[in-house]
Amino acid sequence: MDKDSKDYKEQMQAEHSTPLHTGRGQGVGPMGPLLSIKDLHASINGKEILKGINLEVKPGEVHALMGQNGAGKSTLSNVLVGHPAYEVTKGSVTYNGKDLLAMSPEDRAHEGLFLSFQHPVEIPGVSMVNFMRAAVNEHRKYKGLPALTASEFLKLMREKRAIVELDGKLANRSVNEGFSGGEKKRNEIFQMAMLEPTFAILDETDSGLDVDALRIVAEGFNKLRTPETSAIVITHYQRLLDYLKPDIVHVLLDGRIVKTGGPDLAQEIEQRGFDWIKREVQTLP
Amino acid sequence: MNSNHNKSGLSTPLHYREGQGGGSATQYIELFAQCEAMISKHSAEVLNSLRAKAFEDFKRLGFSTRKDEDYKYTDVSKAFEPDYGLNLNRLDIPVNPYDVFKCDVPNMSTALYFVANDSFYNKALPKSNLPEGVLLGSLKELSESYPELVGKYYGKLAETSKDAVVALNTMLAQDGLLLYVPKGVVVEKPIQLVNILRADVNFMVNRRVLVILEDGARARLLMCDHAMDKVDFLATQVIEAYVGSGATLDFYELEENTTATRRFSYLNVYQEADSNVLVGGITLHNGLTRNTTRVTLAGQGAYINLSGMAIADKNQHVDNHTFIDHQVPDCTSRELYKYVLDDSATGAFAGKVLVREGAQHTASEQTNRNLCVTRQARMYTQPQLEIYADDVKCSHGATVGQLDENALFYMRQRGVSEQEARLLLMFAFVGDVVDNIRLDALRDRLHLLVEKRFRGEMGKCQGCTMCK
Ligand SMILES: Nc1ncnc2c1ncn2[C@@H]1O[C@H](COP(=O)(O)OP(=O)(O)O)[C@@H](O)[C@H]1O
Ligand SMILES: [Mg+2]
Numbered sequence: 103m104d105k106d107s108k109d110y111k112e113q114m115q116a117e118h119s120t121p122l123h124t125g126r127g128q129g130v131g132p133m134g135p136l137l138s139i140k141d142l143h144a145s146i147n148g149k150e151i152l153k154g155i156n157l158e159v160k161p162g163e164v165h166a167l168m169g170q171n172g173a174g175k176s177t178l179s180n181v182l183v184g185h186p187a188y189e190v191t192k193g194s195v196t197y198n199g200k201d202l203l204a205m206s207p208e209d210r211a212h213e214g215l216f217l218s219f220q221h222p223v224e225i226p227g228v229s230m231v232n233f234m235r236a237a238v239n240e241h242r243k244y245k246g247l248p249a250l251t252a253s254e255f256l257k258l259m260r261e262k263r264a265i266v267e268l269d270g271k272l273a274n275r276s277v278n279e280g281f282s283g284g285e286k287k288r289n290e291i292f293q294m295a296m297l298e299p300t301f302a303i304l305d306e307t308d309s310g311l312d313v314d315a316l317r318i319v320a321e322g323f324n325k326l327r328t329p330e331t332s333a334i335v336i337t338h339y340q341r342l343l344d345y346l347k348p349d350i351v352h353v354l355l356d357g358r359i360v361k362t363g364g365p366d367l368a369q370e371i372e373q374r375g376f377d378w379i380k381r382e383v384q385t386l387p
Numbered sequence: 388m389n390s391n392h393n394k395s396g397l398s399t400p401l402h403y404r405e406g407q408g409g410g411s412a413t414q415y416i417e418l419f420a421q422c423e424a425m426i427s428k429h430s431a432e433v434l435n436s437l438r439a440k441a442f443e444d445f446k447r448l449g450f451s452t453r454k455d456e457d458y459k460y461t462d463v464s465k466a467f468e469p470d471y472g473l474n475l476n477r478l479d480i481p482v483n484p485y486d487v488f489k490c491d492v493p494n495m496s497t498a499l500y501f502v503a504n505d506s507f508y509n510k511a512l513p514k515s516n517l518p519e520g521v522l523l524g525s526l527k528e529l530s531e532s533y534p535e536l537v538g539k540y541y542g543k544l545a546e547t548s549k550d551a552v553v554a555l556n557t558m559l560a561q562d563g564l565l566l567y568v569p570k571g572v573v574v575e576k577p578i579q580l581v582n583i584l585r586a587d588v589n590f591m592v593n594r595r596v597l598v599i600l601e602d603g604a605r606a607r608l609l610m611c612d613h614a615m616d617k618v619d620f621l622a623t624q625v626i627e628a629y630v631g632s633g634a635t636l637d638f639y640e641l642e643e644n645t646t647a648t649r650r651f652s653y654l655n656v657y658q659e660a661d662s663n664v665l666v667g668g669i670t671l672h673n674g675l676t677r678n679t680t681r682v683t684l685a686g687q688g689a690y691i692n693l694s695g696m697a698i699a700d701k702n703q704h705v706d707n708h709t710f711i712d713h714q715v716p717d718c719t720s721r722e723l724y725k726y727v728l729d730d731s732a733t734g735a736f737a738g739k740v741l742v743r744e745g746a747q748h749t750a751s752e753q754t755n756r757n758l759c760v761t762r763q764a765r766m767y768t769q770p771q772l773e774i775y776a777d778d779v780k781c782s783h784g785a786t787v788g789q790l791d792e793n794a795l796f797y798m799r800q801r802g803v804s805e806q807e808a809r810l811l812l813m814f815a816f817v818g819d820v821v822d823n824i825r826l827d828a829l830r831d832r833l834h835l836l837v838e839k840r841f842r843g844e845m846g847k848c849q850g851c852t853m854c855k
Contacts, residue, residue, distance in 0.1 A: 184799075186792075206799070206805070207799040207800055208799045208802050210800075212802050216800075223793045223794050224794075225798070227812075227814075227816065228794075228812065233803070233811065234801075236803045237798070237802045240802045240804060244802070276815075277797075293801060297801065
């Protein structure tokens with residue numbers, strides 16, 4: 103197996119060198135990757151899920167991550183943001199030149215990392231307002247900025263809510279409590295708007311959204327992007343990628359990235375599914 | 388207050404220590420035998436008339452040990468074992484609490500009263516503009532002026548034959564508070580009673596509170612407990628509350644004692660038809676606390692909302708024991724108790740609901756939820772439903788859990804520190820108990836006090852100048 107993973111790695115590095123992948127980062131000048139994952143292995147409850155992930159994301163790039171249920175996409179997201187249930191057994195992750203794995207989850211957030219959760223958790227009794235105020239002010243503190251006043255904060259809430267057309271009533275409730283699936287996803291992007299991350303991971307943010315909600319959320323995301331904002335977008339569907347226009351598309355299978363390509367790869371997967379990729383992997387030397 | 392208390396006779400020490408279990412009762416038996424005349428001399432006839440029987444009951448009962456089902460989690464015998472001083476001679480507390488005490492619940496514009504140790508403080512009383520006919524003041528003095536009224540109610544709910552601490556309190560209590568609201572009278576202004584504990588020797592206090600609301604009367608009472616010195620305190624308290632037909636009583640208790648305080652409190656509520664009672668018992672800071680609450684729903688349509696909350700850390704101990712007796716049809720009881728236990732704190736909740744034969748259409752709901760923040764924290768919960776009627780709606784539920792790890796992580800992912808995320812979750816956990824409070828100023832203030840408590844910014848009470 104070790105030999106196989108080396109092959110994948112070489113394959114991926116080879117593909118990375120093609121001009122296809124210079125992406126939006128181009129305009130920012132010559133720079134190294136914002137995120138660099140090397141031979142990452144991780145397990146949960148003693149079960150190895152990630153079996154040697156290699157991935158580089160440059161500033162401004164959007165990468166799509168696709169793959170069947172159970173492949174390890176959410177595991178990768180959770181490991182990157184430091185979920186304590188996952189154990190990293192091997193490999194390294196460098197973010198913005200720093201050792202990401204050595205940082206606390208909150209400091210990863212302060213450094214600009216944001217995960218839109220596949221299943222956002224409900225937190226009864228904690229109001230969105232109190233939660234976001236704590237989050238925004240801790241981000242500001244990390245940057246050496248003073249806390250926002252109550253009125254400044256509420257103004258910011260109103261502005262950002264408008265971007266994803268989040269109902270004011272939702273913003274006054276407990277975090278995600280009693281929200282529909284779609285409302286939860288919209289709330290994730292609202293929080294992203296509040297925190298203005300430099301690196302966003304969207305884990306199936308499109309699932310549970312109807313066509314209109316998808317457009318609002320995707321357009322909201324695009325409004326929030328700066329030329330430096332990078333993202334990993336996990337999705338099963340082309341319709342989100344039509345809005346977000348990924349530079350690079352990866353396919354994850356059984357804890358490894360087995361195929362990497364351009365935007366057309368997502369379209370091919372939409373039409374043909376994953377079986378052909380599985381067969382391709384099996385025929386690899 | 389100074390070291391010449393003993394010489395001046397302010398404190399009567401208990402010199403009769405005995406080491407073995409159960410032996411701690413002996414010193415109180417000897418104390419009473421020797422000091423009965425002194426105790427009675429400084430009290431009133433109504434209170435004195437019950438002492439002899441209480442003494443007999445106390446001698447027979449002795450203190451409970453943990454073998455006693457009702458005291459499984461709190462060792463009474465041990466708590467009463469040490470040597471405490473008592474102020475049986477009723478010497479004045481040498482400070483004016485109105486000058487030195489700044490309440491933790493300000494801006495409430497309450498009618499404010501003090502019981503200093505176990506004496507009602509009636510010097511420098513504020514101008515009372517309570518409605519005509521309302522009696523509020525020293526239980527001793529008012530029972531001298533109104534012996535018939537007080538005699539009709541005093542000691543009728545708190546049975547000395549069943550509980551040694553109730554018997555002991557009845558033997559020794561010399562004063563406390565009386566609140567009497569005549570038929571149909573509404574007391575708009577919330578009444579606040581602050582129990583101050585001040586002493587420079589280890590000290591015991593025994594106080595009584597008697598609340599009488601006649602038919603249709605309404606009153607709101609907030610009692611705050613403050614231990615202010617760094618000695619060991621032992622406080623017993625017996626509260627009897629009669630709530631007449633259609634009367635409404637809101638009764639809040641806020642404990643902010645030192646870790647060296649042991650508190651044994653007995654609240655007995657008796658409700659007539661269509662009465663409405665809210666009890667909110669909040670243990671914000673304490674040492675060892677045992678609260679026993681007994682509610683008798685004696686008239687159809689009576690409603691009781693019994694809620695409690697305890698925040699405990701270090702080695703603090705909070706034990707709430709409740710008993711709700713549905714004697715007649717169509718009554719409602721709602722009970723909600725929540726504990727947050729940190730460090731090596733211990734909590735206990737035993738809640739019994741009895742629905743008697745014929746008490747049809749009883750609606751009863753009991754919930755006890757607990758959060759153990761550490762592995763060392765211990766919670767014992769024991770809900771108990773006894774139903775002898777068939778057409779009733781009763782439910783109970785108890786949980787002991789930890790903080791939701793996924794919620795914690797979600798917040799940390801947004802940049803909220805782990806400590807702050809924990810605070811938000813703990814604060815949210817007790818939020819609904821605080822929201823049960825029907826007194827806006829108190830509710831808002833409590834949200835703040837609870838937050839301060841969780842942040843560890845409150846070793847003791849906040850605003851008073853007495854303890855610094
Ligand atoms: N708590 C857990 N304990 C054991 N296995 C888990 C746990 N959580 C996820 N897994 C397993 O990890 C694998 C990858 O899951 P996940 O990362 O959620 O996949 P994806 O997001 O690609 O659908 C699955 O086989 C799943 O069953
Ligand atoms: Mg997933």
